[in-house]
Amino acid sequence: MKEKIIEVSIDLFGKHGFTETSIQDIVDGLGVTKGTFYYYFKSKEELLMEIHLRYIEDLLMSQREIIEKTKTAEARLFDMVYMLMKHIEGQGQSARVFFREMQHLNEEHLKDIFKKRDAFRLNMNQVIADGVGSGEFREDLDVNIVTLAILGAVNWSYHWFDPKGALDEKAVSTIYIDFMLNGLKKA
Amino acid sequence: MKEKIIEVSIDLFGKHGFTETSIQDIVDGLGVTKGTFYYYFKSKEELLMEIHLRYIEDLLMSQREIIEKTKTAEARLFDMVYMLMKHIEGQGQSARVFFREMQHLNEEHLKDIFKKRDAFRLNMNQVIADGVGSGEFREDLDVNIVTLAILGAVNWSYHWFDPKGALDEKAVSTIYIDFMLNGLKKA
Amino acid sequence: MKEKIIEVSIDLFGKHGFTETSIQDIVDGLGVTKGTFYYYFKSKEELLMEIHLRYIEDLLMSQREIIEKTKTAEARLFDMVYMLMKHIEGQGQSARVFFREMQHLNEEHLKDIFKKRDAFRLNMNQVIADGVGSGEFREDLDVNIVTLAILGAVNWSYHWFDPKGALDEKAVSTIYIDFMLNGLKKA
Amino acid sequence: MKEKIIEVSIDLFGKHGFTETSIQDIVDGLGVTKGTFYYYFKSKEELLMEIHLRYIEDLLMSQREIIEKTKTAEARLFDMVYMLMKHIEGQGQSARVFFREMQHLNEEHLKDIFKKRDAFRLNMNQVIADGVGSGEFREDLDVNIVTLAILGAVNWSYHWFDPKGALDEKAVSTIYIDFMLNGLKKA
DNA sequence: TATGAATGAGCTTTCATTCAT
DNA sequence: CATGAATGAAAGCTCATTCAT
Numbered sequence A, B, C, D: 001m002k003e004k005i006i007e008v009s010i011d012l013f014g015k016h017g018f019t020e021t022s023i024q025d026i027v028d029g030l031g032v033t034k035g036t037f038y039y040y041f042k043s044k045e046e047l048l049m050e051i052h053l054r055y056i057e058d059l060l061m062s063q064r065e066i067i068e069k070t071k072t073a074e075a076r077l078f079d080m081v082y083m084l085m086k087h088i089e090g091q092g093q094s095a096r097v098f099f100r101e102m103q104h105l106n107e108e109h110l111k112d113i114f115k116k117r118d119a120f121r122l123n124m125n126q127v128i129a130d131g132v133g134s135g136e137f138r139e140d141l142d143v144n145i146v147t148l149a150i151l152g153a154v155n156w157s158y159h160w161f162d163p164k165g166a167l168d169e170k171a172v173s174t175i176y177i178d179f180m181l182n183g184l185k186k187a
Numbered sequence E: 001t002a003t004g005a006a007t008g009a010g011c012t013t014t015c016a017t018t019c020a021t
Numbered sequence F: 001c002a003t004g005a006a007t008g009a010a011a012g013c014t015c016a017t018t019c020a021t
Helices: A002-016 A023-028 A034-040 A044-069 A073-090 A092-100 A107-134 A143-159 A169-182 B002-016 B023-028 B034-040 B044-069 B073-090 B092-100 B107-133 B143-159 B169-182 C002-016 C023-028 C034-040 C044-069 C073-090 C092-100 C107-134 C143-159 C169-182 D002-016 D023-028 D034-040 D044-069 D073-090 D092-100 D107-134 D143-159 D169-182
Strands: none
Touching: A002 A023, A002 A034, A002 A044, A002 A092, A023 A034, A044 A073, A044 A092, A044 A107, A073 A092, A073 A107, A073 A143, A073 A169, A092 A143, A107 A143, A143 A169, A143 B143, A143 B169, A169 B143, B002 B023, B002 B034, B002 B044, B002 B092, B023 B034, B044 B073, B044 B092, B044 B107, B073 B092, B073 B107, B073 B143, B073 B169, B092 B143, B107 B143, B143 B169, C002 C023, C002 C034, C002 C044, C002 C092, C023 C034, C044 C073, C044 C092, C044 C107, C073 C092, C073 C107, C073 C143, C073 C169, C092 C143, C107 C143, C143 C169, C143 D143, C143 D169, C169 D143, D002 D023, D002 D034, D002 D044, D002 D092, D023 D034, D044 D073, D044 D092, D044 D107, D073 D092, D073 D107, D073 D143, D073 D169, D092 D143, D107 D143, D143 D169
């Protein structure tokens, strides 16, 4: 039941927004009553936190796996971009909720999510710094800014990426990486 | 008074979110009463639309100016990125509201804003396509995707850019453009 | 201007109801502003009172004229019914407002209107009582109740009478009187 | 609770009018809160509709019973007039609300009520037409107009009928019928 | 586990009215 | 005469939350 509540909520939050979705909407979608909701969650905000936690922890785990499996900075970077796009493709509503509704978490929860989100970014930062160290990547670029640019480009995709569109997440990732590694300019 | 209401609202919407800000909060900040608000705006949503319109139309105008003033694709691209960053630096709360609260517009207004936002993107698209045509840019990259990547990276900045941080908007723009034009990879 | 305000108000009150019509609606219909309204009327209620007064005083005057002009009870009765129907035909919205929105007058005004409305009824009562006295009408019917029945039947017509319908106010009045004088039963 | 809300509302709507009665007034009279009201009714208008439906459906049912029980047109007519008066006597506030506040229903609901109200009228129409057919009633009177006159006279009674007055509903009905069947004129 | 009745605080919005200009 | 900005009180309604059963 808890799983079902989360599932329906992600869908509704993604489609209509956190504030626009009432507890009533959620339980109506499940054929239960509000009491049931409050048996599983202390509050609406707690449910939102659970959704956020699952999303970011899933990302962090996938990131750890990538770092274990691949070795070169380029390979790691590609895998991370691809992994992020796969999340947007396969759990688009979750991504929408994660990126868009974060502001509705309470201060404490927000701090927690920020910490994890920052950890993810710093891991990526490290990958790029390693690439600079190993001679794969240029050393005259600000690593922090570049990391933020890459993450920005990829995360922003939840705004427009359409699983049913002409290009799938693999194709988009490949173009992203090509663009980011080699640049737009003609050699 | 209308200007003052918009000003205060941008600030409050940016800080606490559209839904979290009540009309009461807005008028309290101005020392007037709710009736006054409704003398100037038909609804809260109309106010939000006005904020959105001003932001996107300002961007479109600046974009037109850039296209008139500069000629090479590279120069145009730099100016547009810099211009977007300057907006985020100088009107950070407006950017926050524009990118984050758009969902609270009604269907009709949303369509209008989408049209203008798409126009902005297509103009950028054209700049890059022109660069490809003139031989400045690579022809083996999907122009649409690259445009979206660039816009994603820049727009995302509103999440983290701090006017009081170590790097100002000019410095960030310069790194962005260097990264985007030349790529991360060592030549 | 005052006349124009009253005219427009009767129309709007009749069409949408007193409470549903705002001062704004009234002045919009005239192309002036609210200040103008309050220059001519102390309050919305005062305007309503003026409309009521004009209607009932017009009825009372017409009633007096009938009593002066005609002599037999039957003639007077016919003329009064016909006169009421003519008011409903020619000033339908006024009738609607008078019969339907009376409750929105304040206590004092209501008392005044009640007094005049009662005067009208008592005059009709007297006509019938005179008819009984002169032998024109039956003496075994309660005059008060019969008066109320006649007024009820006629006043109620504002609910359904359509000036563009098959029967005009004269035809309806004639049927009314025939029915009321001679009854429904076959002799 | 729903019943209690309806009961109190009829009383308040009858006494002060639909628009003049706030949800707060209703729930104050019951010692509950506004939330409770909206647990049972989607809107104030829905409550009004429920009141109207109950009234007219009660009338229609009573009318059907009369047609089943009695056979002559005269008996049916008397029973219907008496029944209407009994409703005004016993549920005076309901009658007041039904006849006076109908305009506050929304279009769709209004159409529904109009249909039922018209059905009631047409049934009465039929009774009179039958009386004409059977030779009980005159054939030289417009049946539609006579029906409207009778209904007008009876319905109007809600304006003045006082259960504590000198004449009870039976007495009034008897006078009404005598007047309507035999007319005012001396034979 | 689950229900459903009830709460209470807060929300957006309306509107008659005032008044300086 | 007329305007237009501003008020303030109240309205209908929503909704997260509680709790006895």
